[in-house]
Structures are given as C-alpha cells and as structure tokens.
Amino acid sequence: MNNKENELNQNRREFLSKGVAIAAASTFAMSATSAQANTATAGVVSSVAATDAPKSVSGYIKDPQILKDVLINAKKIMDTCAACDISGAGRCNGKGSCGETVPGMGGKRKSFVRNIEAFEEMSLKLQTVHTISQPKTEIELLGVKLSSPILTGITGGLTYNMGAANKLAFDGETMTEEKYARGIIEGAANSGCLGWAADGIGDPLETFKRRMAVVSEFRGRAVAQIKPRTQKEIFERLDIVQDVGAPFFAIDVDSAGRAARALPGKTVEPKDLKKLKEIVNYAKIPFIAKGIMTPEEALMCAEAGCGSIVVSNHGGRVLSSTPATMHVLPSIVKALRDRGYKMPILVDGGVRDGGDVLKALAYGAQAVLVGRPMLRASLGGGVKGVEMQFARFHTELVSSMVLTGVADVRNVDPSIVMQEV
Ligand SMILES: Cc1cc2nc3c(=O)[nH]c(=O)nc-3n(C[C@H](O)[C@H](O)[C@H](O)COP(=O)(O)O)c2cc1C
DSSP: OOHHHHHHHHHHHHHHHTTGGGGOOOOOOTTSOHHHHHHHSOSTTHHHHHHSOOBOOSOOOSSOOSHHHHHHHHHHHOSSOOOOSTTTTOOOOSOSSOOOOSSSSSOOSHHHHHHHHHHHHEEEOOOOOSSOSSOBOOEEETTEEESSSEEEOOOOOTTTTTSOTTBBOTTSSBOOHHHHHHHHHHHHHHTTSBEEEOOOTTOOHHHHHHHHHHHHHTTTSEEEEEOSOOHHHHHHHHHHHHHTTOSOEEEEGGGGGGGGGOOTTOOOOOOOHHHHHHHHHHOSSOEEEEEEOSHHHHHHHHHHTOSEEEEOOGGGTSOTTOOOHHHHHHHHHHHHHHTTOOOOEEEESSOOSHHHHHHHHHTTOSEEEEOHHHHHHHHHHHHHHHHHHHHHHHHHHHHHHHHHTOOBTTSOOGGGEEEOO
C-alpha cells in the first residue's frame, strides 16, 4: 500500500470513527467533469481524490451480463464490503467476514441483522390452485407510475461509505459519485421505477446544486432527499429540488443523531410536529418522512400532512439496537389506517428479493426501497447493473405472486404470510 492509499484509508477510518458515515450521502455532479466531481466530494478525502491518478483494479469482468458478475465487480472495487455470498444475490446477513464495525456495507450491528432475519422468519403460503398467471405489479406512487413497487434506497458516499472513489471501474472509467449516481438514477428510470439522489451532511449548497443537475436530467423520474438540516437550509434546498422537477422528496429525519455535534453548515436536528408542518406548508411537492419506527410518530407525520413515510431504521446505520422494520410495520399500518389516513406507506431494510417485496406488501406497505443490493449493482455494473437488479426483483416478485395466488400488488392478502414456528 502506498502513502496515498494509506492516507485515503486513514481518512476513511477517521470518517467512520467520527460517525460521518452514519449520515453520509452522495456528492456528485452530473454536468461536471471528473475533476470537478472529485473536488465536489465531501470532506477530507476530496483533496486526495482530486489530485490522484485513479487506482486500477484487477480482475474485473468487463461488460457483465449477469448479476453474479456485477457483484464480483462490486466486490473488487469496494474497500468496505465483501459482497458476501456473491454466488447468490449478494445476500449479506451482517455476519460475514468484512470486519466492518460501523454498520456499513455489511453491517455488524443488531438493527441491520434484525432487518434481514425478520424477512427470513416470514414464510409465504404456497398456493397454486387458481387462474393467476400474469399478476399486476404496477402502482402509482404520489402521482408517479411505477412498473413495480420498488425504489432504490437512498445511498451515497462513494469514498467514506464504500471505499470506491477514484478507482477505475469495471468499464475502465474512473468511479466517481457522478457515475455511481447515474447508475442508480438512470438504471431505476429505465426499469420504470425511481432512483434517489442522496444528500450529505457536509455537502455545501454548490455541491447540492450540481447533484440536482442529475435529477433534472431525469425530470419526473428521479427523486431527491434532504438531510434534516435547519429549516432555512431545508427550504433553500427544497427550492432547488422543486425546480429540477422531482415529483416528491424525502427527509431522513433519523439522521438527527449528530445534532449534538453539529457544526456550522453541517447542522442536523430532530424535527418536531411544528417543524414537520412548516416543511409540509413550504413544499409544493409531497414530503416523505424517512426513518419512522413507531405508530405515534407515523401519526404525527400524518397529522403534519406528510405525503408518505418510510418505515426505516436507516439500514441499521444510525442506532445499534432498533427492532427490524418488518416488526414495527404492521402496528404503524394499523395506527394510520385505523385513523383513516390513506397515505402510501413505504418500508426499507433487508429487502433482498422479490419474495421479500411481497412480504412487505402483505404487511401493508405500498412499496419498498432497496439499499445495498442496488448500491452494489451500480458499483459493479453501472446503469446496466441496476437494470439487472431491478429485473431480478421484478421476476422474483411476479413468480412469488403466482406461487401465492396474488393477482395485484395493490391488494395483497396479509394471510399469505405465516410466521415460522
Ligand atoms: C452506504 C449507505 C449510505 C446511505 N446513505 C443514506 C443517506 O444519505 N440518506 C438516507 O436517507 N439513507 C441513507 N442510507 C440508508 C438507506 O437509505 C436505507 O435506509 C437502507 O440502506 C435500507 O436498508 P438495506 O440496505 O438493507 O436495503 C444509506 C445506506 C447505505 C448502506
């Protein structure tokens, strides 16, 4: 390992130990050159990345045609994720050999592991004496038509989260935040679904603006997230999000954990009901509150006028001991529906195949977000990799529906799920 690599590694470790990774997000610039994009990369690593020649990586499978090869490529470019069980679907269960103590790509903490285990504990009722052979998977989410009830997760931080920045990717080009984001957003759009552009706590407004150029390229077919910054900062960024044509936006309210250590320009804070209402009132597009884990807070979001919520524990990255999202989803759905709220309910955390998507729908979600699998697909296969990942989820969802006798994703009978005894 040369000095620069040592420095890069050290910087990443510093980021992780200071908790930056917990709330990290992407920094990219679609219209910028690679050098500009590197300069835009948040934090201490940017100076290293901007001046270094990209590091080559050996053993890539060029132009990968199957997901297994995409995962092999992703495994090669990442410092932080061993893409465990790459012969399967990259099915990390948080118990692999990556050695990450931060709940990062592999995730060692209980919250992440619980998400995965919760899906594994649920069984689907196999029933095939029916006439359903071509089930319907299309939904409309807050005015946007989706071919499947699946969105990408909101993930970024090529450098400090994935250890993949400034390396040569599988296609021989430098991996940048821009390239990563294009994989996510364009891959999702081409699949008839939606991809998210993430926000990073340390990102200056200029970086955010350049990032929104990506969203604007896919006007109406890409969505954006803003960190729970001060109200003024949120409104400033929201103006831009609206200008670039995002049909809705999210704030990951569960990124408030660094509030006590907030620095000027890097302030995040918890949002109470009053502040949620202010955001709803300011916004011209639906506001999704992400990181809701209790019925009480779901009801507050509904009362505030949020367009939707994401039941999420941030993929196990913000608090080490939360319940699995699938364990809290039913009570949240019940609380909202009992009080007559009709807002769509989204969920993420541990969704790893089409069967998991169906389980989430059976528990009352209208759609799911898929984080790490999409992330690996973008790193290892770019736009095509993400398309392949969406296609796999779609195929599995359809076959799971046929095998459980579900005709339409908009009407999934909860009784198709049985808890293992
Ligand atoms: C590397 C990485 C970066 C993330 N960055 C963000 C972020 O900036 N904003 C956000 O709301 N969630 C972020 N998340 C959380 C995801 O949006 C999502 O909640 C989680 O990954 C879902 O779990 P899954 O990866 O098991 O599918 C990140 C997750 C990962 C793995």
